[in-house]
Amino acid sequence: MRQTADAVVIGGGIIGMATAFYLAREKFGNIVVLEKERFFGSGSTSKAAGGIRAQFTTKVNIEMSMLAEKIFANFKEETGHDALYDQVGYMFLLSRDKDIELFRKAYELQLSLGLKAELLEPGQIGKYAPHVRIDDIKLATFCHDDGLGDPAEFLSGYEHAAREHGVELNVEADVTGIDVESGKITRVRTSKGDIATPLVVNAAGAWSGLIAKMVGADLKVKPYPRQCVTTAELDFMEPYFPMVVDVASGLYCHKESKGILLGWANKDSESTFDCSILPDYTDGILERALDRIPQLETAEVANQWTGLYETTPDHRAVIGWEPSVEGMFHVTGFSGHGFMHAPSAGIVSMEMIMGRKLSIDISDLSPERFSKGELVEEQNVI
Ligand SMILES: Cc1cc2nc3c(=O)[nH]c(=O)nc-3n(C[C@H](O)[C@H](O)[C@H](O)COP(=O)(O)OP(=O)(O)OC[C@H]3O[C@@H](n4cnc5c(N)ncnc54)[C@H](O)[C@@H]3O)c2cc1C
Helix, strand or coil: CCCECCEEEECCCHHHHHHHHHHHHCCCCCEEEECCCCCCCCCHHHHCCCEECCCCCCHHHHHHHHHHHHHHHCHHHHHCCCCCEECCCEEEEECCHHHHHHHHHHHHHHHHCCCCEEEECHHHHCCCCCCCCCCCCCEEEEECCCEEECHHHHHHHHHHHHHHCCCEEECCCCEEEEEEECCEEEEEEECCEEEECCCEEECCHHHHHHHHHCCCCCCCCEEEEEEEEEECCCCCCCCCCCEEEECCCCEEEEEECCEEEEEECCCCCCCCCCCCCCHHHHHHHHHHHHHHCHHHHHCCEEEEEEEEEEECCCCCCEEEECCCCECEEEEECCCCCHHHHHHHHHHHHHHHHCCCCCCCCCHHHCCCHHHHCCCCCCCCCC
16 A cells, blocks of 8 residues: 555545546546445445436535436446446426425426426326326426436446556555644554545545544534335336335335335434344335335345435535645535435546536535535435
């Protein structure tokens, strides 16, 4: 492992890898990525459901997704590596008046930013998702440009491209401390040795609050466990079945191999790093799924897992310089949407670090917003 670097990226998930790639592509200097586990992506990236969508309620999130979707769709040109972005679309089912009001407003904002979102009457839903029960659904929103990707494929693309651009990638390199002298970062301490550096990129996802603590900073990112279930093959699953979100119940589902992936963000979960699979949580997912897709009654569970959302109080990412110490840059806190935002997060982080003009105005994502009380909540989170 190098003993000096121009930048040390902490976290070998999709965010750290994308950021390292864009910095290296723009010839920032010597860059080292440190991952504490044996494999890159062992954290939340390998647990993500693969959803990619731009239907958010805040301008910055819509713009982050629109830029990312362009890159996902042209990933080979961007990185030299193949990864499939399956643009089957994303559908939000709305049964409550308060949700309809929120989603109509968001739809207007999305259109004003150039997103090709649509409103669907209940009769139009069956064209995309024929087995979904719609008797209580009053409206749906849909966007064809949204869809699905395999986080492992995109991570691998960024990983190979970063390596080709000279980034040093280390696994089993646990960051245990960060030295600060006269208010400036000087050194990163790891289980594999120390690296002298003036710049740390904190891309440690659900663990990024612990990294910030190493320099005495209070970063508002907390881990929340989220479970998913996949089923065995289903004979009724069409290849074009989109991501479907039942907004009232919080259930989301999409085709996965020849079956379906089911997830639900249990908002009653306490913050913890514990990723045990809880039977009550699994039951909560299956009950909601059966209610919305009754044909799942005969489905068999193939797999299930728990991963961590890296959540902020306003459910929006933190991208920017840590105000209390010179040389720490945060790119974290995506609150369950970091896979879909990774390409744009990598680009805007590179631009900010290198003092360039930003592709997207991300002033709303600054670390200072929490202490200033300037919070605008992203309301379409699942
Ligand atoms: C069940 C589930 C479903 C999801 N579905 C979606 C989805 O459909 N779409 C979407 O966009 N997002 C989804 N997400 C969210 C997405 O997974 C995350 O937002 C994204 O993976 C964050 O990437 P990251 O690189 O910041 O974090 P991670 O992938 O967690 O990477 C951070 C890395 O930092 C490492 N690390 C931590 N501490 C240290 C240390 N001290 N030293 C060295 N390394 C360290 C960790 O081991 C980890 O590998 C989902 C998440 C879950 C849990």
